[in-house]
C-alpha cells in the first residue's frame with residue numbers, strides 16, 4: 001500500500017451519522033443515488049439539499065447567493081458534487097465534509113475546483129475538508145463498472161510521466177522532479193497489485209485506490225502541478241468531450257486515452273492494458289457506448305486542441321493523425 005499523505009480521511013461504514021450529529025445545521029450537495037442511501041442514516045435533516053449540477057462560475061455563484069445559512073457543507077457523490085461542495089465551503093467559509101460515491105473521485109483530495117469555462121477546464125478556489133469520509137457501503141452501492149473505472153486517474157501516470165520526459169527534452173514546461181517521477185511508477189505498481197481486489201469488490205481494493213488518489217492530490221499541491229499524473233491521455237479525453245459534446249465517466253475515458261497514447265508513445269502499452277483488464281473495468285467501445293468515429297474525430301482534434309488550450313507539451317503536440325496512427329489506436333482499443 002502507498003504510504004499516503006494528504007487530507008484527513010476515515011474509512012468505514014455509517015460515517016456521516018456521527019458527523020451530522022455534531023453539527024447544528026448543514027448544507028448537502030449531492031447526487032441523487034448516494035443521497036438516497038445516506039439520508040436515512042443521518043442524525044437530523046440538512047438545511048438544504050442542493051443538486052450537484054454544472055460547474056460553471058455563474059451557476060456556482062448563484063448557489064452561493066441563494067444557499068441558506070448553515071454551519072457546515074457536506075458533499076455526497078461524484079466529482080461535480082465534491083467540486084460544488086468545495087466551492088460553497090470556500091466562498092461561505094464553512095467547514096467541509098466529503099463523502100465520495102466512487103473511488104474515481106480525486107476531486108475530494110484536491111484543493112482547487114475544476115470550473116468549466118469556454119470549452120475547457122479552469123482551476124480556481126482553495127478547499128481543505130475537515131475530513132473525507134470513505135463509506136464502503138456507499139461505494140458498494142455504485143455500479144461496479146464505475147468503481148473499477150476509478151483506476152483511470154492513477155493509470156494516467158503511465159502516459160503522463162512519459163509526456164513529462166518529452167516536455168523536459170523539448171525544453172518546455174515544468175522541470176523534472178525525480179521523486180514525483182519515481183512515484184508515478186510506484187502508483188502504477190500499487191495499481192497492478194490492487195486491481196484484482198478492486199475487481200472482486202473488496203473494501204481494501206477501494207481503500208488502496210483511494211489512498212493513491214489522496215497521495216496524488218497531496219503531491220499535485222506540493223509540486224504545484226500535475227505533470228506526473230496528467231498528460232496526453234487527459235488531453236485526448238478533453239478533446240473527446242469537446243468534439244462529441246458528451247461526458248463519459250472520467251476514469252473510463254482517461255483509460256481509453258492511456259491505452260491509445262501509450263501505444264502512440266511506444267511506451268509499454270501492454271502494462272496499462274494488463275492493469276485495466278485485471279481490474280475488469282470496461283474498455284471495449286461497445287460496452288462504453290462509444291463509436292469508433294468518435295474516437296477518430298477526437299484523435300484528429302487533439303493536436304490543435306492542445307495548442308489552442310495551451311496544454312503541457314506531450315505526445316499530442318504535432319501528432320500526425322494518419323492511417324498508420326489510427327490503426328495503432330484501433331489495435332490499442334482492440335477495435336476490430
Ligand SMILES: [Zn+2]
Pocket residue numbers: 153234250254
Ligand atoms: Zn483526471
